[in-house]
Amino acid sequence: MQVALDLLETDRAIQIAKEAVEGGIDWIEVGTPLIKSEGMSAIRRVRKEFPDYTILADMKTIDTGSMEVEMAAKSGADVVMILGNSDESTINDSVRSAHRYGVKLMADLMSVDNPVEQAKHLEEMGIDYINVHVGIDQQMLGYNPVQLLNDIIGAVNIPVAVAGGLDEKTVSEIVDAGADIVIVGGNITRSDNVTEAAKKIRSSVESPSKSGFLKQSLDDEIYELFMTTSTPNISDAMHRKGAMQNIRPLVRDTKMVGRAVTVQTFEGDWAKPVQSIDTAKPGDVIVIYNGSKHIACWGGLATFSCLNKGVAGVVVDGAVRDVDDITNIGLPIFASNTVPNAGDPKGFGEINSEIICGNQTVKSGDYIIGDNNGVVVVPKEHAYEIARRAKEVEKGEQRLYEEVKRGRTLSEVAQLNKWEKQ
Template identity: 65%
Template sequence: MQVALDLVETDRAVQIAKEAVEGGVDWIEVGTPLIKSEGMEAVRTLKNSFPQKIILADMKVSDTGALEVEMASKAGADIVMVLAGADDSTIIEAVKAAKKYGVKIMADLISISDPVLRSEQLEKMGVDYINVHAGIDQQMVGRDPLDVISDIVQVVSIPVAAAGGLDATGCARAVQAGAEIVIVGGNIIRSADVRSSSRKIRESVDSPSVVMVSKPSQDSEIRKLLMGVSTPNISDAMHRKGVMKDIRPMLKGKKMVGTAVTIQTFGGDWAKPVEAIDMAKEGDVIVIYNGRRDVAPWGGLATLSCLNKGIMGVVIDGAVRDIDDITTIGLPVFASTYVPNAGEPKGFGEINAEITCGSLPVKPGDYIVGDDNGVVVVPKENAYEIARRAKEVEKTEKRLFEEIKRGATLSEIMKLKKWEKQ
């Protein structure tokens, strides 16, 4: 079990490594971001801090194989990571240098189009370990490193590692597929309780057969991920975009995640909004453009009707009424304001066309997330990626909260002055 310290501050890496080791981690990886930020000094510091542990330097060597292996080995690394996609000459030189300096070589299959064939070639060139790896950006779009492990272990005799978004369940799957090494990054280093997270993964690695392994549908996974993060997390994952303007929660403490059923209506005309309830499915969110804030296309009776269909909530660019009834019903409702008066059911507008709501385009099937901060729109075509990235944001913030609780300030932890643009 290997922890990947993909951080940029050595002091934080040492503390997190200490907690991870107490939780059962065997090997410590000095991650590529840490090496790029702090250089070989990070490798030296980790080796000095954990002299009895195997230290892997994730150099991602792609050229000058002998030189980079020499650097890492002299800094204290026991294993050096090279890119499997590097030229054969680079890998051969890295292997020669490793033998000279008494270290091992692990080859990272990240972005390799034929990982099985390349694994066979790498073993013949003398590498000591194969790392089946889906990079962070690949993970965000659904690449799973576990899909090919069972094929690779059939064609090589050297140990195979798995890396890429692994949690306790993923580690169990990796071991069941034949991996002898599991590499865990974010699910340990971004945890508020590194020891407990490491211990949970340790248990799954030691007893993989007792872990229930099942793969949910992508829609259910998206909904679960979005339900577990805040709208600020999602906004950060979307590079501060996706937030509806001037749309606020009518009930505090209510979370909503669902797929959009869109309604274009005008001036309080509530015919199409009410008809959309009958068209909506369980798990949907009604999203309405009303166009005016002085007359409402939605109220308590429509809200109550949504409960019968399992609708997750309602968003209105405009006004809502019957706020007292809506509060009693408890269904999440988000709107621009609330007023007493409603319009007439004239039937103008349309259902399930692309609309603008809160100054954002909304298409039928887009994921709509609302909480006490407001509402965000997650485009359906890249919802899985955004949900995964939002979860990484949430993990990072949880870890920062924990470090601040220990007495540091956010500026101190992030070393803001060091990283200010010069």
């Protein structure tokens, strides 16, 4: 069981590694981001702190194989990671350098075109371990290392490692499939309780057949991820995009997640907004452009009517009325204004056309997430990726909260002076 220290600061990495060791970690990986940030000194410091543990340096070498293997070996690494799609000259030179300095080589199959054939060839060339690796960005798109693992296990006779978003659920499946080494990164290092997270994964490694975890459908997984992450985390995952402007919750302390049923209407015309309730399916969110902040197109009766269809919530770029009734009903309603007066049902507008709401483009089927902070829109074609990335943002913040709780300031933890743009 290997923990990947894919951080930027050596001090933080060492503290997290100490907590992970208490949870049952066997190998410690000095990750590529840490090596790029701190250089070989990161490997030296980790080696000094953990003299009795196997240290892997994820160099991701693709050229100058001999030099980079030598650097890592002299800095204290026991195993050096190179890229499996490196040129043969680089691989051969890496193998010779590894023999010379007494270290082992692991080849990473991330983004290799013919991974099974390449794995067999790498073994023939003298590689000691194969790493079936789905990269972080690929994980966000739903790629799963299990899909490749069985083929690799049957093709080589050397130990096989697996990396790629592993947690206590997926580790069990990986071990059952025959993996020799499981590599876990963010699900340990970004936890607010690293030791406990490592212990849970260790338990799955030790008793894989007892896990009993059930697979979710993709839609269910997206829904669960959005329900358990905040709109700020989701906006961060979208590079600070997607947040509706001037849209506020009328009902506090509620969470709304669903697919958009869009409504274009005008100046308090409430016909299409009300008709959209009939169009909506259970779990959908009705998203309305009203055209006026001074004439309401939505109120208490429409909100109550949503309960019959199981509508998850409503967003109105414009005015809403009957605030007391809406609060008592409790359905999540978000709007840019509240007024007493309503318009008339004239029937102008469209349902499920592309609209602008809160200065964000919304299409039918896009994911709409709302909480006390406001509302974000996630394009349906990127929903799974954004949901996964938002969860990673949340994990990172949980770890920062834990480190600040221990007495350091946020500036000290984030090392802002070091990372200011020069």
